[in-house]
Amino acid sequence: MSAPESQVPIPKLAGVCGWPIHHSLSPVLHNYWLKAAGISGAYIPFAVRPDKAVEAFQSLKHTSIAGVNVTLPLKRQAFLAADEHTPDALKLGVSNCLYKRGGKLIGHNTDMEGFTAPLLTQIPASELSQSSVFLIGAGGASRAVIGALLSLNVPELKITNRTDSKAESLADSVNLPSLYAVPWENRSAAIASSQIIINASAAGMSGYPDLDVSLNTARPGTLVYDLIYTPRRTKLLRDAEKRGCKTLGGLSMLIEQARPSFGHFFGELPPKDLDPTETLYSALEAGIR
Ligand code: NAP
Numbered sequence: 001m002s003a004p005e006s007q008v009p010i011p012k013l014a015g016v017c018g019w020p021i022h023h024s025l026s027p028v029l030h031n032y033w034l035k036a037a038g039i040s041g042a043y044i045p046f047a048v049r050p051d052k053a054v055e056a057f058q059s060l061k062h063t064s065i066a067g068v069n070v071t072l073p074l075k076r077q078a079f080l081a082a083d084e085h086t087p088d089a090l091k092l093g094v095s096n097c098l099y100k101r102g103g104k105l106i107g108h109n110t111d112m113e114g115f116t117a118p119l120l121t122q123i124p125a126s127e128l129s130q131s132s133v134f135l136i137g138a139g140g141a142s143r144a145v146i147g148a149l150l151s152l153n154v155p156e157l158k159i160t161n162r163t164d165s166k167a168e169s170l171a172d173s174v175n176l177p178s179l180y181a182v183p184w185e186n187r188s189a190a191i192a193s194s195q196i197i198i199n200a201s202a203a204g205m206s207g208y209p210d211l212d213v214s215l216n217t218a219r220p221g222t223l224v225y226d227l228i229y230t231p232r233r234t235k236l237l238r239d240a241e242k243r244g245c246k247t248l249g250g251l252s253m254l255i256e257q258a259r260p261s262f263g264h265f266f267g268e269l270p271p272k273d274l275d276p277t278e279t280l281y282s283a284l285e286a287g288i289r
Contacts, residue, residue, distance in 0.1 A: 012042075012066055012267075013042055014066045014067050014266065015044040015045060018045075019053075021046065025254065026043070027044060027045050028279065033270035037268065039268075050074060050077065055081075057070075061103065075096055076094050078094070078107060082107025083105050085108075091147045110260045111257050112147045112148040114258070115227075119223075122248055125152060129152065129154065130155065132196075133197075133198065135160070136213060137200035138169075141200040141227055142159070145200050160183070162184055189217075198226075199228065215236075218245055224240035225247075226247075233249065255280075
C-alpha cells in the first residue's frame with residue numbers, strides 16, 4: 001500500500017538563476033552529484049528578469065525550492081533580497097548562493113572558497129603568506145579573488161586592468177598599503193616580480209581576444225592561475241607551460257564554488273572521490289557554451 005500523500009517525501013529542488021541562463025554549467029554539475037549521491041532531487045536553470053529579481057528571490061521562502069545559485073547579472077539583487085548574510089557575502093556585498101534556514105533567506109557567497117581550494121592544492125598557505133601576487137582584471141571575479149587572498153595573508157597584491165581607473169578604484173576601495181594598482185602599460189615589469197599570476201579578466205575566454213600579457217619575464221615555477229575554463233587551456237596557460245610555470249585552469253574553481261552550495265541545498269556535501277571534470281568538458285563540447 002502506498003503512503004498517504006502527506007508522508008511521501010517530495011524530491012529536493014534547487015537551481016541556478018541568471019539572465020540569460022541557458023549557458024550555465026551548474027545544472028550539469030549538480031545533477032551529476034545528485035545522481036552519484038543517490039539523492040532524490042533536481043537542479044534546474046531559472047531565467048530571472050533583473051528588474052524583478054529581488055521579488056523573485058524573496059518568493060523562494062514560499063516555495064519548496066531549497067535554494068538557488070545566482071549568476072550574472074543578479075548577484076547584487078540576490079544579496080539585497082536576503083534576510084541575513086554570511087560573513088563571506090558581507091565581505092563582497094554580492095551573493096552567488098541563497099538558501100533557507102528557519103524561515104529566513106540566507107545570502108551567502110562561495111566564490112572566495114571556490115577560488116581558494118584549488119590554489120591551496122598548488123601552494124601551501126605558509127608559502128602564500130610570503131608570495132607576491134599579480135592580479136589581472138578588476139571586475140566581479142577580481143573582488144572575490146582579492147577577498148580570498150587577503151584572508152590568506154598575501155604580503156603583496158598588485159592589480160592591473162585594461163582600464164586603469166577600475167584597478168585604481170578597486171585598490172582604493174580596499175585601502176591597504178600592500179595592495180596597489182599597477183598601470184596596464186607596466187604589466188610586464190610586474191610579472192617578473194610575482195610568484196603568482198592570476199587572470200580574472202575575460203580576455204582569453206572563447207569569443208574574446210587573448211590576454212595581451214607576455215610571460216617572457218616570468219620566473220620558472222611561478223604559478224599562473226587562469227579563472228577561465230572555456231577554452232580548457234587558454235593561450236596564457238599554454239605560454240605559462242612553455243615558460244616552465246605551474247598552471248591552474250578555472251574549472252576547478254567552478255567545481256569548488258559549487259560544492260558548498262550543494263551542501264546547503266541538499267543537506268550533504270557531494271561525493272569527494274568523484275571528479276566531474278570530464279562530464280563538464282563533454283557538456284561544454286556538446287555546446288552548453
Ligand atoms: P566582469 O565583471 O565583466 O569583468 C571583466 C573584466 O575583464 C574587466 O576587468 C575587463 O576590463 C576585463 N576584460 C574584458 N575584455 C578584456 C580584454 N580584451 N583585455 C583585457 N581585459 C579585458 O567579469 P567577471 O565576472 O569579473 O569575470 C571575469 C572572468 O572570470 C570571466 O572570464 C569569467 O568566465 C571568469 N570567472 C570564472 C569563474 C570560475 O568559477 N572559474 C568564476 C567567476 C568568473 P575593463 O574594465 O577594461 O573592461
